[in-house]
Amino acid sequence: RVLMGTKVSEGHVNYVTAYNMLTGIRVSVSRCNGKVDRPLNDEDFVAKNKLAFDVSGNELTPSARYDFKFKDYAPWVFRHLRELFKLDPADYLMSLTSKYIVSELGSPGKSGSFFYFSRDYRFIIKTIHHSEHKMLRKILKDYYNHVKNNPNTLISQFYGLHRVKLPFGRKIHFIVMNNLFPPHRDIHRTYDLKGSTQGRRLQPQDSKKAVVYKDLNWIDAGESIMLGPTKKRQFLDQLEIDVALLKRLNIMDYSLLIGIHDLTKGNTENIRDNTLQVFEPGSATISQTKVNELRKALTTASPTALAQLDLVLNQYERNDFIFYADSGGFRATNENNEPLNDIYYLGIIDCLTPYTFTKRVETFFKGLSNAHVTISAIPALEYGDRFFKFIKSVVVSKREGQQNVIGEETA
């Protein structure tokens, strides 16, 4: 039940698309990275570079296996964003293009977007609707400034905005962003929270493989985000700042995606073994047990190899970021700020939907189905307030009822 996806190798229906996306990224990103760094200017935010690939190649673009056109949007801005997000440029290209194998999650949402993982599972490529593409271009400056002023933002980290077009084909817009979930730990429960109740319960038959629960499941299960005073303040302060931006930009329909790793459960060996089949051996997707075994063996045999192993694993720690610092996530704490057994992997996702677009779609569906059904197409301000209020209400420093068990507090 892990969100791993199926391998996109030759013969897969989306192989050509994935190949073109990765080839385009490789060529355009390495071209921009190859230049001497310089400060951003206003034009950088609206810039777009076109590349035409064909089987024979020319002096500007190397030959590719297929004919296609590629557009890179605001390359300099994304170069600077990747730097703010502390990505190593060589690493980024390696992850996305070292081999043309990515895995596809298919289309988990209702939107029809496709998701691909980089082969090391660190990055996600998501195809987006044209309205989302326009939104990101419109807000790019605000987003950039927000990231600059809020290095710990919970909003999705965007690393690139691109488009591919096949001859006579559709234009496919896509973004590259961070995968919130780690390659080296099982996620035991996953929730996509919006703070709304309308249709927010996943029924058992709703899903077969990857189970992503919703608000009402969260409430049914009596879940909470356990954070002591220090982490609670860090988290809610950042969330409030992030939501304020989304409200101001008239964005809605985003969620807090939260994956919970329970350290007492650890990793399931056979899930990891499947993972190894999906991903090439040599990628960092290996089990914690295997890592520990390796570490032990290397301590005496080869200290340099041990250092290398730690270097690779550190890519997932991301110690520079508060919410991704505990093994890639944010560890639960108790009322004394002491660590608990859950690690939260969380962030605000799907945050490029303009209010007008949601409204149009929902009005359309409303017209088709039952007119009496009340549908929550509420403006961005209300959406943001409701979202923040809900998340705030589920962050607790002490579990309900625990005080009675311990008996240190009276009602």
Ligand code: ATP
């Ligand atoms: P819809 O508009 O119907 O909600 P969508 O196609 O826009 O769907 P998202 O809401 O962005 O898709 O994501 C769908 C699911 O994909 C999420 O619930 C989550 O399981 C997974 N997902 C999305 N973004 C990330 C991410 N950054 N890291 C890990 N998983 C993600």
Ligand code: CA
């Ligand atoms: Ca969504």
Ligand code: CA
């Ligand atoms: Ca969406």
